Amino acid sequence: xxxxxxxxxxxxxxxxxxxFFAPVIAALLGCATGRLTPVADHHQHLFSPDLMAxxxxxxxxxxxxxxxxxxxxxxxxxxxKAVILGTAYLYGSPSRNFADEYARVRAENDWDAAxxxxxxxxxxxxxxxxxxxxxxxxxxxRCSRDPRLNRGIKMHFGNSAVQLENPQHVEQxxxxxxxANAHHMAMVIHMRASISRKFQYGARQAQIFLDQLLPLAPxxxxxxxxxxxxxxxxxxxxxxxxxxVLADAVQRGDPRTRNLWFDVTTVVxxxxxxxxxxxxxxxIRQVGVRRIxxxxxxxxxxSPKPRQYWAAFLRLPLTHEEFEQIARNLAPYFTExxx
Numbered sequence: 301x302x303x304x305x306x307x308x309x310x311x312x313x314x315x316x317x318x319x320f321f322a323p324v325i326a327a328l329l330g331c332a333t334g335r336l337t338p339v340a341d342h343h344q345h346l347f348s349p350d351l352m353a354x355x356x357x358x359x360x361x362x363x364x365x366x367x368x369x370x371x372x373x374x375x376x377x378x379x380x381k382a383v384i385l386g387t388a389y390l391y392g393s394p395s396r397n398f399a400d401e402y403a404r405v406r407a408e409n410d411w412d413a414a415x416x417x418x419x420x421x422x423x424x425x426x427x428x429x430x431x432x433x434x435x436x437x438x439x440x441x442r443c444s445r446d447p448r449l450n451r452g453i454k455m456h457f458g459n460s461a462v463q464l465e466n467p468q469h470v471e472q473x474x475x476x477x478x479x480a481n482a483h484h485m486a487m488v489i490h491m492r493a494s495i496s497r498k499f500q501y502g503a504r505q506a507q508i509f510l511d512q513l514l515p516l517a518p519x520x521x522x523x524x525x526x527x528x529x530x531x532x533x534x535x536x537x538x539x540x541x542x543x544x545v546l547a548d549a550v551q552r553g554d555p556r557t558r559n560l561w562f563d564v565t566t567v568v569x570x571x572x573x574x575x576x577x578x579x580x581x582x583x584i585r586q587v588g589v590r591r592i593x594x595x596x597x598x599x600x601x602x603s604p605k606p607r608q609y610w611a612a613f614l615r616l617p618l619t620h621e622e623f624e625q626i627a628r629n630l631a632p633y634f635t636e637x638x639x
Contacts, residue, residue, distance in 0.1 A: 338594040338626070338629075339627065339629070340383070340630055341596050342382075343383070344370055344595070345385055347598070350404070355390070361602065363600075365599060367419055371419055371422065377605070377610060381423070382422065383452075384412050384424070385488055386429075387408065388406075389428045392433050402438075405439060408428070409443060412428075413425045413446065413449050425448060426449070426451060426454045427440065430460040432472055437475060452480075452521070453480055453487055454489075457489065457490055457491055461499070464504075465504065470512055477513050477517045478516050481516060484636075488523040489522065490525045491524055491525070492539055502538040503542060514557070515556050518559070524546065524562045525595070526565050526567055528543035531565060531567050533566075533569050533572055533576065534567045534579060540583070543562075548586070560591065563593040564595065566595075566597050567580055568616060569604065570612050581617050589618075589622045590629065
């Protein structure tokens with residue numbers, strides 16, 4: 301049975317120019333030596349001890365994850381860089397209630413920032429929050445002033461109980477999109493609506509996103525997580541119907557998709573079927589391999605690590621040249637010189 305923690309636990313199973321070229325050269329050397337590895341992991345998470353204490357009840361194997369552990373997993377996979385996507389939105393989930401909620405959100409984002417700052421040449425941190433909360437714009441503004449957090453924000457529509465068919469939700473999200481664009485902060489969005497709450501999700505919601513939200517952030521990277529699904533795997537027809545709307549828009553050259561990227565985090569695992577693999581491959585080719593970003597999600601106990609997810613991804617029926625391109629892809633937010 302899927303409980304409120306499902307929106308979190310399933311997904312977690314689950315500028316100096318030389319710094320830009322180093323990981324690209326590393327990926328190319330990997331190709332030359334027969335070991336193809338991604339330049340970067342575009343979907344990683346940390347959990348502070350305080351957040352762990354909130355999530356651990358009922359999940360005894362759950363534990364804190366630090367930047368040091370992320371770096372060890374990246375090294376094992378031969379990956380040079382990663383973005384730490386803030387999980388402070390978990391404090392704002394409707395399934396939880398904290399009198400000091402916003403203070404906890406700020407503290408979690410600051411903890412992520414401090415962790416990533418230990419490895420400034422390899423890790424960057426994004427600010428996380430529930431976009432429907434009254435403090436959402438305040439936290440975005442605060443993060444925009446912090447050089448450790450001003451590259452981007454992470455939003456999780458499922459955990460935050462966002463419903464794109466709700467005009468009030470779209471109105472609030474529009475404020476966030478405009479503010480992110482004004483501060484030139486990229487957005488990584490877990491677009492899949494809540495499964496445990498049985499919220500509507502599919503082509504209609506994706507069209508609303510495309511028509512009413514994406515045009516409000518024309519100048520920044522908008523990265524759709526998990527190919528518009530949730531992972532692990534790609535056995536989610538509603539998510540694919542949403543992805544199809546976005547992929548069709550990219551394929552026909554819709555100008556609103558100019559800065560739209562997609563990460564493949566956890567959509568390909570060891571259990572993927574040939575039919576699902578073919579569908580993932582079709583979506584990747586629809587949007588073009590240059591828009592596809594590798595990611596592996598949080599390395600929680602028992603979940604696959606970046607190296608294992610990359611090995612699973614290589615089972616897709618893509619060409620070697622397509623895999624090489626995806627491995628080389630590096631989102632622009634890594635290379636922008638932010639102060």
